[in-house]
Amino acid sequence: MNPATPATPGTPDVLVVGGGIGGLGTAFALTRQGLRVRVLERAKEFGEVGAGIQLAPNCTRILDEYGLLDEAKSLGVLPRNMVMRDALDARELTRLDLRDLERHYGFPYLVIHRSDLHGIFLRACRAAGVELLTDRTVTAYEHTGAGARVRLADGRTEEAPLVVAADGLHSVARRQLVGDDVVSSDYVAYRAAVPIERVRDHGVAEDDVTVYVGPRCHFVQYALRGGDMFNQVAVFRSPKAVAGREDWGTPDELDAAFDATCDTVRKGIPLMWRDRWWQMLDRDPIETLVHGRIALLGDAAHPPLQYLAQGAIMAIEDGWVLARHLARRGAGTAGGPDWDAALTAYEAVRVEHCRRVQSTARAWGELWHLEGEERLRRNAIMRERDAYDYGFTDWVYGPTALSPDEEPAPFTPIPLASARL
Template sequence: MDHSPSTRADVIVVGGGIGGLAAALALARQDLRVRVYEQAPAFGEVGAGLQLAPNCTRILDHYGLLAQAASLGVLPENIVMKDAVDNGELTRLDLRDLERRYGYPYLVIHRSDLHAILLRACERAGVGLVTDSPCTSYENTGAGARVRFADGRADEAELVIAADGLHSVARGLLVSDEPVSSAYVAYRAAVPFEEAATGAVPGRDVVVHVGPRCHFVRYPLRGGAMVNQVAVFESPKALAGEADWGTPDELDAAFATTCDQVRQGLALMWRDRWWRMYDRDPIGTWVSGRIALLGDAAHPPLQYMAQGAIMAIEDGWVLAEHVAAQRARRTASGSGVDWGTALAAYEAVRPEHCRRVVETARSWGELWHLDGVRRLQRNALLRARDTHDYAFVDWIYGPTALRPEEEPAMFRPVPLDTAQPRGPRPWSG
């Protein structure tokens, strides 16, 4: 990758993950010169599976990438939620009917496969790609913004997008806050189909076992050749304030009373690494001059709605659509980008939507992990849900809003002890 760019970029993106590359591609499609800086020695992703709902596959189709993503992933038939203790089915989403409703499929794909698709698309679009570039500071200038790197280099552009993740340096320009620990830990594994425990293989479904204080997700990857697993649990060591939390002994203890189907899968988990689950409290301001937050830098969520990567992809699409719209209005007066207008439009809609996702994900996590009588109440309510009731996902899976008035009313979870509860909102992992 080029470490000495010779031309000035219109846009600099700091962070070469899925969100950063998707934003770079979206803006390059608007005939802007875009350069991406990645702190690692090479572009790549770690982890395992991703779930991409229709609000994301719609955008991939817009970029001409959906067919390729589908060929590398799996179009599951259902999302099935079960009780982790007795393996009883609680509710499901019929994903073929979901596609008919929203016009685009629900797709599961290996995180590294989606990252590679976006990286190749950026290369074809002429995006500059620079590695070994840890960013240490951001600053606004008279003509745009500047980034500085650990080795002393600096670069400037009309706009700088900070897609630098949960521990974003740029976020400090807007707010003084810290990541919020949920005290939950995620273990993952993506293993060949033939290695998976036969009795628990998910077939063409996404299967989610919930509670108490844990959940377990399984679904196929890479055309069914692999099985993706995620095991999440509350860490007693984290609750006690100990530094060494989330260890494999805690994993085994957390799932000791779960059903055979879950415990068969636990034997396959990667035990040499685990992911502590953090989010941040939502903020309403993402823009400082010509520096804009995007993805986890702006709105890191807990994973229960499977919308983290999707929100980042939406961020870049929305910003690029506003660049295109204001450029069309300015044709008579000039061809440059009115970044003030584009960024104001971006900030008018994305922070509020992502606040809803972050806060709803917290509520869904509480719902999934109930124990005792409240677990039984939850199970009864979920079993009563109509399979084709989409009231709880219309606001998230429907078309991505470009203006505040397009945002559907927020679905607000109702406590389980409410006398007349509306159907709970189940998914993802």
């Protein structure tokens, strides 16, 4: 049980709509700057669904600043390598030495259960005094003279000088303020987290994050919870989706998609949860994240496909950036912050970086799923990569454009871009 805190009278400084990782991370970041924050969560309890999540150094540096990294380490796993293999023949294509990666960036690469990361932020918010309200379904957003207001399904309203919409991929705020549709990639993801004993005879690498890339599919494996659990993600292109059917991504398609893969992958497929699956959707990048005193954040602002493992990280970064600019403009002082200047800075910092993540994730997905001769060309080029070359990760794992006072890392195209892949 994750009970909410009782509602308190008065107007908070900030309303955060959505109690997921992005919403709670933002609430905690803002509260650290002396702001009074109220979180509105539509569910009856705070919680998170899913399985594993990968946290690259651009996220663990923020957890470290928040004083939360040690707890995250205690609940997660610090893998030794990230290894990419061909899903058909299991041959290694390329790798990252994650211990050297930590030396390079100064912060570790961590894998953790989504619910454990959510719990870390939930406990941090409670300890910091964030007001956490559940069973609050927001149906509309409105501008006011002094900020913004949200309307709830039960007819009540809440208002504050700033409203942060962290209400996810299917955001009510995004639909109302932008009006665009989600974009289907025709790919679907199945997940599972099982006791490690169930996979030890499958030939798995317990100390690594392993990604098997295959024609129209890929498979990800890594340990969780101190090595006691094993996380698996199976992703494939759905023929039913391509054909325009509504019932796409079903378990029969899962089995067919991985039928020709290597032994380790095929042994993992029967363990996947078959009562639920996740259609892989994103949205086209947008230039405007701020509408008056309403700020879009996380998947409401820039939902990516999952290939760079940056979705939740971008939401955490968003909250860090917003809090930093509010602090620079008077948060926690008697006069209060210059809301509009802080929001302008937030938008200026985040739009381009997040656009790059979204567009690169789409390209990376195409690269992973190549067929025929293009697959063989990709494999040959990847095998030539120096395992200690960080030229294509610096822009995202390094100190990304978190502040206009910092120079973002220069952009380096993904290797293979010139090979028409």
